[in-house]
Amino acid sequence: MSLPAVVPAPTSIEAGSGAPFRLASTTVVKGDTDAATALSAIVEARTRLSLATGDGAVIELRVDAGSGAPESYRIAADEASVVVTGADAAGLFYGVQTLGQLIARDGDGWVLPAVTIEDAPRFAYRGLMLDVARHFHSVDTVRAYIDRGASLKFNALHLHLTDDQGWRIQLDSRPELTEKASGTSVGGGSVVGQGRGGGFYTKADYREIVEYAASRHMIVVPEIDMPGHTHAVGLAYPELTEAPTVSEHMRETIRDYGGEEPRTGTPYDGMAVGFSSLKIHDEATYDFVADVFGELAAMTPGPYLHFGGDESLSTTDDDFAVFVARASAIIADLGKTPVAWHEAGAAPDIADITIGQYWGFLTPQEGAAEKAIAFVDNGAQLILSPADAIYLDMQYPDLPGHGLTWANGPTSVERAYSWEPSDVVPGVDDSGILGIEAPLWTETIRTAADIDTMAFPRAAAAAEAAWSPATGTSELRTWASFRERVGALGPLWTSMGIGFHPSDEIPWATE
Ligand code: TNX
Numbered sequence: 001m002s003l004p005a006v007v008p009a010p011t012s013i014e015a016g017s018g019a020p021f022r023l024a025s026t027t028v029v030k031g032d033t034d035a036a037t038a039l040s041a042i043v044e045a046r047t048r049l050s051l052a053t054g055d056g057a058v059i060e061l062r063v064d065a066g067s068g069a070p071e072s073y074r075i076a077a078d079e080a081s082v083v084v085t086g087a088d089a090a091g092l093f094y095g096v097q098t099l100g101q102l103i104a105r106d107g108d109g110w111v112l113p114a115v116t117i118e119d120a121p122r123f124a125y126r127g128l129m130l131d132v133a134r135h136f137h138s139v140d141t142v143r144a145y146i147d148r149g150a151s152l153k154f155n156a157l158h159l160h161l162t163d164d165q166g167w168r169i170q171l172d173s174r175p176e177l178t179e180k181a182s183g184t185s186v187g188g189g190s191v192v193g194q195g196r197g198g199g200f201y202t203k204a205d206y207r208e209i210v211e212y213a214a215s216r217h218m219i220v221v222p223e224i225d226m227p228g229h230t231h232a233v234g235l236a237y238p239e240l241t242e243a244p245t246v247s248e249h250m251r252e253t254i255r256d257y258g259g260e261e262p263r264t265g266t267p268y269d270g271m272a273v274g275f276s277s278l279k280i281h282d283e284a285t286y287d288f289v290a291d292v293f294g295e296l297a298a299m300t301p302g303p304y305l306h307f308g309g310d311e312s313l314s315t316t317d318d319d320f321a322v323f324v325a326r327a328s329a330i331i332a333d334l335g336k337t338p339v340a341w342h343e344a345g346a347a348p349d350i351a352d353i354t355i356g357q358y359w360g361f362l363t364p365q366e367g368a369a370e371k372a373i374a375f376v377d378n379g380a381q382l383i384l385s386p387a388d389a390i391y392l393d394m395q396y397p398d399l400p401g402h403g404l405t406w407a408n409g410p411t412s413v414e415r416a417y418s419w420e421p422s423d424v425v426p427g428v429d430d431s432g433i434l435g436i437e438a439p440l441w442t443e444t445i446r447t448a449a450d451i452d453t454m455a456f457p458r459a460a461a462a463a464e465a466a467w468s469p470a471t472g473t474s475e476l477r478t479w480a481s482f483r484e485r486v487g488a489l490g491p492l493w494t495s496m497g498i499g500f501h502p503s504d505e506i507p508w509a510t511e
Contacts, residue, residue: 003100004113005488007460008153008349008467009476016114020200023103023110024241025049026056034215035061035084035092042100045495047110057081059099063092064422071217072120072156075099077112087120090217094119095107101492105511123421125435125465127156127221128459130451131393131442133163134271135234136199141448143212148455148498152214157213158221158306158437164231164268164276168200169222173291176236184267187442206299206316214301222296222340225308226289227278227315227323231268233288234276236264240285244275245314261327271443276312280323291332297334302391304355306333310341313327345371352378355434361388361408362419363424372425381434382425389419390462392440392454398504403444403454413486413505417461418479420471431469438462449499456493456500457486483507 003013023043027235029036029051039061040051051059068074068087076083084099098119102112107454128149130137137145146157161169165185167177182200201209210220234241240397241451244262250272254261259270278285293305307327312320323345324340332351340356346367356375360368372382385391388406393413403410421436422429438459445454464482465483470476476485483506490508493500502508 004104004115004464005485005486006098006117007468007482007489008464009474009481009485010098010117010487011117011469012118013146013476016078016116016117018111018114020106020111021057021077021079021082022046023049023051023107023112024056025051027051028056028058029061029063030058032063032089032092033265033491035086035090035096038093039096039099039254041132042096045105046100046356046492049110059449060084061092061096062086062272063089068398069120070124072362073098074119075115075117077116079101082112084245090155093150093217093231097151097153099264100151101489102491121467122430122469123433123435123466124435125156125439126154126463127383128154128455129158129160129385129436129437129439131160131440132168133160135442135446136166136168136185137442137448137451138199139201139205139208141425141451143208144497145451145455146209146216148452148496149459151217152460153328153467154463155217156219156221156302156435158223158439159209160223160225160439162224162232162442163229164262164273166198166200166234167232169206169296170200170202171292171295172203173295174236174288177233179236181232181267184269184492186269188269202207203299210299219302219304221302221304221306222300223308223339224292225294225310226327227320228274228276228310228312229308230278231262233278234264235267237365239286240278240282240288241489242277242279242314244478247274247313249273251314261322274311277312277315277322280315286326286330289327293331293334293336295337297331300336304339306339307334307359308341309344310359312343314386316364318478319350321347323454325351328354342368342372342382343398345374353380354378355359355380355383357383357385357437359385359387359439362386362424364424370427372428376428376452377433381432382420382428382433383437384424384511385437385439386419386424388437389416390392390436390458390465392458393442393445396501396503399501400452402450404441404504409467411458412478412482413457413461413483413503417459417464421465422470436466438461453501456498457503460486460489
C-alpha cells in the first residue's frame with residue numbers, strides 16, 4: 001500500500017497494517033479545545049461531517065509539553081483511535097493540519113488511514129510574504145492567506161507594507177502617510193475593489209491580522225522598505241525624500257509595461273524600481289525612521305521588524321551604508337531583531353543581529369552571495385528566498401498572462417521544488433539559515449483569486465524546503481514524490497476554497 005500523502009513531507013511516516021479509523025458524526029474529539037476547533041473545521045469543510053458530541057471512537061488531541069522539539073508532533077492512528085500529541089500548542093496545531101490531509105474517501109464514508117507519523121520542522125522560520133503596496137489586499141484576503149499558509153505549516157507572514165506606489169499602514173505619529181499616500185496602486189486608482197483603488201490597514205485592522213495570525217501560530221513581520229522604494233513617503237512628507245532619478249532601467253520598464261515617469265508630489269502607479277530615496281544626511285529622516293519603527297514595534301508582538309534595503313539604486317553606496325547602520329541600530333534599540341534584504345549586507349556597520357533575506361538566484365550572481373554571507377559572518381542568519389525558485393509572482397510556464405519573468409524566465413513547479421537550501425549560498429549551511437520565505441510581489445496580482453493561482457501549488461514547494469528533511473536524506477524529499485503528494489491535496493484544497501493553478505506538471509486527484 002502506498003503511503004498517505006502529507007505536504008510538507010514529515011520526518012517519518014509508517015503505514016499501519018490494520019484497518020483505517022472511520023470518521024463519523026459519532027466520532028468524539030477529546031482534549032485541547034483550540035486544536036479540536038481547528039480539526040472540526042477541517043473535517044467539516046472536507047467531509048460535511050460535524051464531529052463533536054457522539055459516543056463513538058475517539059480522536060484525542062493533547063499537548064505533552066517538552067515531548068519533542070518546538071513545533072513537533074506525533075500521530076498514532078489505528079482502527080480504534082487516533083492520538084495526536086504536540087510538544088507545544090503549535091506542534092499540536094500542525095498535527096491537526098496533517099490529520100486534515102490524511103482524510104480519505106472510502107466508499108460513501110470517510111477514513112483516516114492507520115499510520116504513525118513523527119514530525120518536526122527543519123527550520124524555525126517558515127514564511128510567506130505578501131506585497132500589499134503594489135496592489136492593496138483586504139484584511140479578509142490576508143486572513144485567507146494566513147489559513148492557507150498555516151495549513152502548510154508556515155509560521156511567519158511578512159507584509160510588505162510600503163513601496164513607491166503606496167503606504168498601507170496607519171500610524172498615529174505620522175498620520176499623513178495614509179492620508180496622502182495610500183489612495184493609489186499600480187495601474188492607477190480607478191477600479192475600486194480590485195486592489196486598484198489603493199487602501200490601507202487601520203491600526204485596528206493590523207491588530208486583527210496579528211491576532212488572527214497568532215491564532216494560527218503565525219507571527220507577522222512588517223516591512224517598511226527604505227531608503228529606496230519611498231516615493232509614497234514623499235507625497236506625505238516631501239522634505240524627507242530626494243527627487244526621483246530616471247534611469248535606463250526605468251525607461252525599459254516603461255517600454256515593456258507602460259506607465260509614466262515618476263514626478264515629485266504625484267502618486268506613482270508604474271512598475272519601475274530604484275528611483276526614490278530618503279534623504280540620508282538629514283536628521284529629520286532618522287526621526288521619521290524612529291517614529292515609524294517605534295510605533296510598529298509596539299503594535300507587533302513578533303520579534304522581527306523588516307526595513308527593506310533592496311534596490312536602493314539611486315542612493316550612493318556610501319550613503320546606503322550610513323542609512324543601513326542607523327536604521328538597523330534604531331530597530332535593535334527597540335528590542336527587536338532587524339531584517340533586511342541581502343543588499344544591506346554590504347553596509348559594514350549594520351547591527352550585528354540583523355537577519356539577511358537572500359533574494360538572489362539559486363546560483364548567486366554579481367556579489368549577492370558575498371552580501372548574504374556578511375550577515376552570517378556577523379553571527380546572524382539568513383532567510384532564503386531564491387527568486388528563480390520561490391518567487392511566487394513569477395509566471396508559470398503553462399499560464400502566460402499572470403506574473404513576471406525576470407527571475408530566469410517562468411518558474412515551473414518542479415523548479416520551485418527542486419533545490420536544497422544548504423546549497424544556495426556557498427559556505428552557508430543549516431546553522432546559518434534561519435529559514436525559508438516565499439515572496440508574492442503584486443505588481444501584476446490584483447485579486448484574492450490571483451493570489452491563489454500564483455501561490456498554489458508553488459507555496460507547497462517552499463513549505464517543503466522550509467519544514468521537511470534535507471534533500472538526499474529522505475525518500476519523500478524528491479520531485480517524484482512531491483508531485484504525487486501535492487496532487488493528492490487537490491480535493492482538500494478545493495474544499496478549503498483554494499483556487500490553485502491546476503498545473504499540468506502535477507497528477508491532480510479529483511477525489
Ligand atoms: C524585485 S525582490 C523586488 C521587488 C519587485 C520584485 C518583482 C526585491 C527585494 N525587490 O521590488 O516587486 O522584484 O518580482
